[in-house]
Amino acid sequence: MSDTIVSGRLHPITPVRRTWLFITSLAWIAYGQREGIADLHDTIGYGWMSAIAAALVALMAAMGAVAWLKTSFRLTADQLDFQSGLTHRVHRCFPMDQIRTVDVSRPVWARFIGVASVKVSTQAENQTIGYLSRRDAERICENVQRILHGEMPDTAKSGEGVLARVDSRMLALSMLLNAQMMITLSVTLPLALWPYLASEEVWSLALVLPWLRSVWKATGKKFPAQHGWTVHETEAGFQTRRGLFNKTEHTWQKNRISSVTLHQPVLWRSRDWVQVKAATVGYAESTVLPVGSRCQAEKLMAGLLGVESLKVLDNLNPVPRRARWCTPFRKACGYTETDLFVAGWRGLFLRQEITVAGTGRVLAVETSQGWWQRRHRLADVNLLLPGGPDVEIVHRDLDEAAMIADRMRGRVLDQTLQANPIRRIRLSSGARTAVRLPADPKES
């Protein structure tokens, strides 16, 4: 079997395009039966009618989403495959020796939303595959034409330098497995519906709107923004590309990273999925990978901070047993330290966070102790980083915290004294400006 050159799903706008006729028909029928609907309104009231309408819309949306998940395409050196259908499954296969031409079509409205369709012309028929993202459509067209001309397909383009790719299913599942979000929405829904249930006034349903907004922000808004997330390795460092409608790219320069945070919500633990965030000056804690396997996360961390940084993910120093009086998540707290890196482990409500930073990036060391910690002879050590999240070493024994703080202060001071100072030059007007001393004398 040949290797896959391009594969994926149709653009998520496709179900909407396909169901517009169905929705229009329903609206037309509803208009025709308006007297019957008026009678129904008298019988069951606005509340139930709205609920039925909402359920119908939700059902259609769900069917569209499932149908979209079942639709896929795959291009190999031998053929172009296309599978679709929810109940009536269709598998179309276009052998390469049967394809005459292949074109990309972009109608006006498709151009407006950034999609395209691929028209495949064979000796027997013309078939349209759509809608695809513009990039996928162009890659299919380009590679089919290469194969038809006897050239090698451009497989390198699709896979070269890609460190991680988040597929839509994994992304959607990771959002649904966000326990914090699910609990918040479950608790706030009865609160939003309570005024309506108590008063049975239709206008009080307006209070559900903020709840719907929260649902949208937590799922619907996030999904297209993070759709198609890929992490590429570039000469400068890493580049993340994402977005369904608005394409966004961000480049992470390796030598500018101040910390990397591995974030794991409680419901991801069985799958060992991890979210990777990184911080640089002025760009505090942004997502590098929204969801990925532990292996992918470690690979990214090794790329961003260096292979040495992986050592701090092992040999966790746990907090003392008496820390259970200060936190219910004692077992998730801890810290690890090597000569070059330090990591703070924090177990928060329904999630665990590990923040890793190079000791050379630490700006200041802060020791803190609350009154309750003082009763249990515990203290925190915070390592302040440029702009980003701090490495928090929490609930350590008093003497141990003093030793950690002392060691960190010494290490930070040594690295500050060893770093290249900023050389100031005096201008003729008397004002001073800063010039970075080059590391290599040859540069000057």
Place this chain on the structure above:
Amino acid sequence: MPTDQELLQGELFAPRGTDFVRCPARAVPYWRINMIIGNCWLGAFIAVPTWLIAILWQDSTWWWMALSAVVVPLGVWRWFREKTEWRITGYYLGPEQLWVRGGLGDRSLSVAAYGRIQNCDVSSTFWSRKFNLATVRVNTGARSYLSIQSIDPDEAARIRDLLADVALKKGVQL
């Protein structure tokens, strides 16, 4: 009364080789005034909503007033503890690092190398000017600042100039 060593938990908040400078004694009445103002706001924050709830429920009892009176014992306790805070609060300008200590319930000790200082500024509020006090805020580029609180304004200006000068000579890239 606990000794300074007991109060500062040994090495944790008073590492060897450091000699912290306390703020002037007039900082204590200044903190007390701040505390009273803060407690009045807290009392109002509790009283207004509870009073509105009492009106809505047509409740003629004075439970809401009792609830907001919680701030009174809190204020009395804090009044007598300000002196302890004064014993803890201080700063130390070491040969290569700035050390700042403070807090009563939540204590902290922040240390930054001079080379990491990005900028420092002096500020004073209406009440602090009445007590002839000022605050120096030192920024290292991290999210939180190092604050040398309630010191003499001349001393604050001297520290600001000193830190600006030493940061200029020893400053390194972030």
